[in-house]
Amino acid sequence: MALSRLRLRLAAGFAVAMLAGLGTLDITLYEYLNSGAIRRLDDRLRSSADGLVAAITREYGESGGSTLGTATKAALEEWPRGNEGFVVLAPDGHRAGALEPVVPLPSAIDSLADSTFPRPSAEIRVVHVRHEGVPAFSLAAFESTAEVRAEAESLALWLLASAPITLLLSLTGGYLLARRALAPFDTMALTLSEMAPGDLERRLPVAAAPDELDRLATQVNALLERLYRSQQQTRSFLQQAAHQLRTPLTVVRGESALALDRTRTAEAYRQALGRIHLASEQMTRRVEELFLLARAEAGERPPLGLAVELDAVALEAADVMRGRAQLLTRRLELGRVDAVEIRGNPALLREAAIELIENACRHGTGNEPVRISAYASGGFGRLEVSNDGPPIEAGSAGENGRGGHLGLSILGWIATTHGGSLRFERTAEINLVAIEIPLAPSTSEPQHGREASRFPLTAR
Helix, strand or coil, rough: CCCHHHHHHHHHHHHHHHHHHHHHHHHHHHHHHHHHHHHHHHHHHHHHHHHHHHHHHHHHHHHHCCHHHHHHHHHHCCCCCCEEEEEECCCCCCCECCCCCCCCCCCCHHHCCCCCCCCEECEEEEEEECCCCCCCCEEEEEEECHHHHHHHHHHHHHHHHHHHHHHHHHHHHHHHHHHHHHHHHHHHHHHHHHHCCCCCCCCCCCCCCHHHHHHHHHHHHHHHHHHHHHHHHHHHHHHHHHHHCCCCCCCHHHHHHHHCCCCCCHHHHHHHHHHHHHHHHHHHHHCCCCCCCHHHHHCCCCCEEEEEEEHHHHHHHHCCCCHHHCCCCEEEEEECCCCCEEECCCHHHHHHHHHHHHHHHHHHCCCCCCCEEEEECCCCCEHHHHHHHHCCCCHCCCCCHHHHHHHHHHHHHHHHHHCCCCEEEECCEEEEEEEEEEEEECCCCCCCCCCCCCCCCCHH
């Protein structure tokens, strides 16, 4: 099995951290042990110096009037020789006696012939003691640091040898630990790979006390939920498209089959073509609505900053739909039309007005005219269309104006996009569908960007 690059990176990071920690620990340990060895050497030299001072003082007192040199010589002769050496100086600076160590001193200080104390260095440690009583003298105890330095070098070699061993062990251990730590991610990947495209209802398990992995699982579950909702919306969209296009396609096929079944008169052909034309217009209209609904389902936010005259939108839509109403044997009539200005998207509002009239013409009985109105009411601009016909259920627009009836879904989306709402009312067998949109803030400046203008309704 190939090595995982992620695990190698984690193992390398673990090894570097371990090596850095070990290096810091080794340096600290080396300095501590080396300084401890030097400190113990100084303590031993000081203890030896104090002992020799006591021996010289005792010899001086027991000899009764002897000189410092005689007492020092007697004390040094009785003193056991070891690794330390001694130099005794009289108050006038001349040497009263000296004792060389068993271990040879470095060549730079191997002679004790001069009258001064040896100078401390990295190769020798020196401890000075001054006796202020009788006899007065100064004493220096010294010893070579060769043994201490040898132990320090041996310790340094052992510590350096541990670095590659630690690096190798930490790389191996880090890779194994990384594999174990990343095992839940492998399980998550396996679970996701087993999900079929249509099986988006499955979710990854999340622990009660979430950690980093559970937070990732929560985000993946949220993504799966969004994908599931999008899939459901896509299925609903396709079902709506099939449902909306099935009827006009059936009309086109039926009328064309009847027209081709046998020879007919020119008037019969003209009537058949008229019905086919009406069905094709309906299909065109449905396709445009489906594209608009697809934009709505995708969460598109159109620009809404233009000043729009709602009354002009109503008049324009009525003029555009006059020919369509005649084909459906419906009558259009203007109701209350006042000057109303709102902020919004002119193209979408024109689409909403045309859709209101289209629904009223298509679903009305034709006994009463389709009445179009536009006016202000309670701080809202109201665009409404009324007609007689069967009751319209408000729920047919679906939640937030989506789903259910396609035209009402589009109207609901346009209304909510403009910060308004879609209203349904029924009085005395008359259905009224209205869009309410907040009025534009009043201003004394002239409005620009108007795309809908007021003009009289004319028949096509």
